[in-house]
Amino acid sequence: MKTVIDRYIREEMFPHIWCPGCGNGIVLGSIIRAIDDLNWDRDKIVMISGIGCSSRITGYVDFCTMNTTHGRALPFATGIKMANPDLKVIVVMGDGDCSAIGGNHFIHAARRNIDLTAIVINNMIYGMTGGQYSPLTPTGKFGSTAPYGNIDQSFDLAELAIAAGASYVARGTVFNARQSTSLIKKALDKKGFSVVEIISDCPVSYGKMNKMKSPVDMLKWIKDIAVSKKVWKSLSLEEKKEKYVTGEFLNIDKLDYTELYKGIIEKAQKMGGSE
Amino acid sequence: MNKLKGNIKLLQGNEACVEGAILAGVRFFAGYPITPSSEIAEGMARKLPQIGGKFIQMEDEIASMAAVIGASIAGLKSLTATSGPGMCLKQENLGFAIINEIPCVVVNAQRRGPSTGLPTKPSQGDMMQARWGTHGDHPIIALAPSTVSEILTLTIKAVNFSEKYRTPVILLLDEVIAHMREKVEIPAQEEVEIINRKKPTVPPEEYLPFKPDPDGVPPMANFGEGYPYHITGLIHSQKGLPDFEPPEVDSFIRRLHNKIQNNIQDILIYEEYLLEDAEAALIAYGSVARAAERTVKLAREEGLKVGLLKLLTIWPFPCERINRLAQQVNLMIVPEMNLGQMVLEVERVVHGKCRVVPYSRVDGELINPIEILGKIQEEKK
Numbered sequence: 001m002k003t004v005i006d007r008y009i010r011e012e013m014f015p016h017i018w019c020p021g022c023g024n025g026i027v028l029g030s031i032i033r034a035i036d037d038l039n040w041d042r043d044k045i046v047m048i049s050g051i052g053c054s055s056r057i058t059g060y061v062d063f064c065t066m067n068t069t070h071g072r073a074l075p076f077a078t079g080i081k082m083a084n085p086d087l088k089v090i091v092v093m094g095d096g097d098c099s100a101i102g103g104n105h106f107i108h109a110a111r112r113n114i115d116l117t118a119i120v121i122n123n124m125i126y127g128m129t130g131g132q133y134s135p136l137t138p139t140g141k142f143g144s145t146a147p148y149g150n151i152d153q154s155f156d157l158a159e160l161a162i163a164a165g166a167s168y169v170a171r172g173t174v175f176n177a178r179q180s181t182s183l184i185k186k187a188l189d190k191k192g193f194s195v196v197e198i199i200s201d202c203p204v205s206y207g208k209m210n211k212m213k214s215p216v217d218m219l220k221w222i223k224d225i226a227v228s229k230k231v232w233k234s235l236s237l238e239e240k241k242e243k244y245v246t247g248e249f250l251n252i253d254k255l256d257y258t259e260l261y262k263g264i265i266e267k268a269q270k271m272g273g274s275e
Numbered sequence: 276m277n278k279l280k281g282n283i284k285l286l287q288g289n290e291a292c293v294e295g296a297i298l299a300g301v302r303f304f305a306g307y308p309i310t311p312s313s314e315i316a317e318g319m320a321r322k323l324p325q326i327g328g329k330f331i332q333m334e335d336e337i338a339s340m341a342a343v344i345g346a347s348i349a350g351l352k353s354l355t356a357t358s359g360p361g362m363c364l365k366q367e368n369l370g371f372a373i374i375n376e377i378p379c380v381v382v383n384a385q386r387r388g389p390s391t392g393l394p395t396k397p398s399q400g401d402m403m404q405a406r407w408g409t410h411g412d413h414p415i416i417a418l419a420p421s422t423v424s425e426i427l428t429l430t431i432k433a434v435n436f437s438e439k440y441r442t443p444v445i446l447l448l449d450e451v452i453a454h455m456r457e458k459v460e461i462p463a464q465e466e467v468e469i470i471n472r473k474k475p476t477v478p479p480e481e482y483l484p485f486k487p488d489p490d491g492v493p494p495m496a497n498f499g500e501g502y503p504y505h506i507t508g509l510i511h512s513q514k515g516l517p518d519f520e521p522p523e524v525d526s527f528i529r530r531l532h533n534k535i536q537n538n539i540q541d542i543l544i545y546e547e548y549l550l551e552d553a554e555a556a557l558i559a560y561g562s563v564a565r566a567a568e569r570t571v572k573l574a575r576e577e578g579l580k581v582g583l584l585k586l587l588t589i590w591p592f593p594c595e596r597i598n599r600l601a602q603q604v605n606l607m608i609v610p611e612m613n614l615g616q617m618v619l620e621v622e623r624v625v626h627g628k629c630r631v632v633p634y635s636r637v638d639g640e641l642i643n644p645i646e647i648l649g650k651i652q653e654e655k656k
Contacts, residue, residue: 010505013516043501048345051508059505059516064498066348067507068341069371075305075338079345079353080498082329083303087349087499108334261329268324 008032010062017056019127021215023174023200027121028057030177030198031090034185040088047090048077050102053128053202054094054121071102074109077116085115085258090188095122095136099155103135106157110164110193114257117187117194120157123202131205142209157197162250167192169250173199175222176246183248192256199226199244282461288453289356291423292382292446293318295430296354298467301380302328303351305342307335307361310394311450312384315356336364340381344372347379348506350497352434356382359401360391362408369443370409371508373531376441376485376493378472380433383445384453385561387612387639396639397450399561399612405445406590412528414535416542417445417590421564423457429544429587435470436542440534441492447589449612451562451641475502485527486513491534535591544587545596549575553582555606555651558597558621560586562641563610569644574651581651589617594624601628606654610634610647630654 009032018024035045045063049055051070058065064087068076077091098106098120109116125143126132133143133150136157141150161169168190172180180198187194201207201218212218225243227235232245286294292315296304304319306312320330329351333339336357343353357365362383372379385401387393401408405417416436420429426448433444473494475482484504487493493513496502505515510527512518518527535542549571550556559567564585574581584600586593601607607629609618615633622631634650636642 010516042503044499046349046498059507062503064503065505066498067505067509069367069508072337072341072368075333075341076345078331078333078338079303079305079342079347080349081345082331082342083346083349083351083353084499104334105338108338261324265324265327268321269327272325 004036005029005032008035008062009060013060016060018053019204021201021203021218022053023123023198023202024054024057024121026174026177027119027180027198027200028060030181030184031092031119032061033181034188037185038188044086045088045090046080047092048073048080049092050094050097052094052097052126054092054097057092071097071100071105073097074102074105074116074118078109078112078114081114081116081258082261088188089116091116091118093118093120094127095120095124096126096134099135099157107160107164110161110166110195112257113165113167113193113254115191115193117190117196119184119187120195120197121200122157122197123200123206125202125206127202127205131209144205144209158195158249161195165193166195166250167252167254167256168194170195170248171197171199171244171246173222173226173246174201175219175226179246186248186251190251192254282463284459284461285456286423286459287314287456288423288426288448289314289384290318291427291459292356292430292448293322294461295427296380296434297322297326298462298464299352299431299434300469301352301354301434302326303343303346303353304355305331305333305339305346305353306355306357307333307339309358309361311386311453312356312358312382315382336361337367340365340368343379344368344377347377348498350499352378352438354380354382354434356384358384358386358394359388362401362404366409370411370413372443373409373413373415374508374510375506376495377443378437378441379443380430380437381443381445382448384448384450386450387637393639395450397562397612397641398637398639399449399563399616401447402589402613402616405447412532414442414532415445415590416440416442416535416588417447418544418587419447419560419589420452420587421561421585423452423455424459425587426452427459427461431467432544435468438472439470439492440538441472441495442535447561449561479503483513484515485511487530487534491530491537539591542588542591543593543596545593546585546587548583548585550582550584550600552580553604554580555608555655556600556604557581557583557647558586558607558609558617559583560589560617563612566642566644567610567647570647570651573644573648579651579655586617592620592624597621597624601625605629607631608634608647608650608654610642610650612636612642
């Protein structure tokens, strides 16, 4: 029997390249279910990714898809959306992709509040290149380039997106895939820049170097570190250091960039004759 | 006096680029401020929305190049403009446009480098960067106007080549022609030849986005037109999906080259001035070609049989014409505002058939006709 997922994938691209236990497939499932729920015209859906394990997601879905350069998915998507605002443009990035090499693009896409949905799969490590630490690797954890432990502070991507001007910001996990699906659905449906960070697992790199040998160990860890907004409020600052608050953090309505640019066109055309 | 028709204006080089781009059908510009190209962005910001086009100032040159590619894939003819330091940043996504055969135009108003260099002084130091700036074996088309009028006509050519051959095209200006003002005849829209990318003629289920027609160029469906397909910076199959099989990789890379090389007669543009009886030839491009043309007149007054080959297409290089010229003249002088870049190509092609001499100036000043004449006299001794 065909499932919802089967109706949206490029079968010839399977088996996928992800390692056993990787969270990327769970996120892909959530994205497809959210799109299916919204009943969008498939011809108008565009999915863009950068580089890394997460970026392979665009190869597996049967939309107009583009696997771009490392960190640059958002500016490519910005060009597409500006050129044709009728398209629904979804951007999938990894944590290194989005917050290191693509960090500047991320804050500027949020600042413009352009109508894109950014889904950030945060497995807290560079998986594809062998487990180097990323800007979202927690302080004190290990990576192949942090053999003595990571001394960097990590970004809170959700806070960053809110401060930079996004319209919708949420965080889910691959442990709670149903919640992720509903957060993604709301983000997709939001006019303006929307961000959903999904805490995910990389058992092969992150797990191996941080004393979690199996995918199950990793999912149990994610279950443990992810807390609701209600629980989060009750935690001390010290306790918060080890946890991630999940749920919806921002959901506001304001004009997106493409709408504002329509105003520019009207103004320019009114004033154009005076030249 | 030439009879001029149409709309005659006194335009700055960068303004002529804006006029040419709009006439050619450019409807999207993404850029980042940089001297000496900023007037192109300013002109686009003002003019594009007047005709329903879109302008966006991105956070950097990398993002500008990405946005231009994205807009092209979504169906708008797209252009970006920059100078040396920004051109360095464009290289990453320029490679993406090449491998995915995305039409777009990148203008580089050259200033003296390396690095920040001399932001307000001219240079021709980026000729080899235009050829080899992005990594990997790749083809490129690069054009180099030498007058404000040529900036307008070659901007139109650049857009048309990019659409016809599904490739990025680089337009190499230099600070002198980018900022100087000259009389320009702006053609009426209906007089301008417009080339649009080929569209698929098959239904979506049969569409292979990277399957070439006999001319080597695959038809291109824009995103949102009902043809779902994949674009990737990985080497890909005709279907657009990653493909690492050595024979497929080999034929893919060679096809990218051949679609330019096999159409070279259409792409090459050059002008000849008093070459018929020349014993010595100047080979020049960009603002230096203006000085070289004057040098030819001065040399002729002194009885020296000198001519000029002015290159307007820089890449691909006009090997056949230069080879033929090498059998006619006994001396070629290549004046350039660099330490000898295109002269290397000339030497390679001439292969000892005549003497090839560089003339370099890298102090940020324009090469003048008298010093080129001096070089001819020195070499003729």
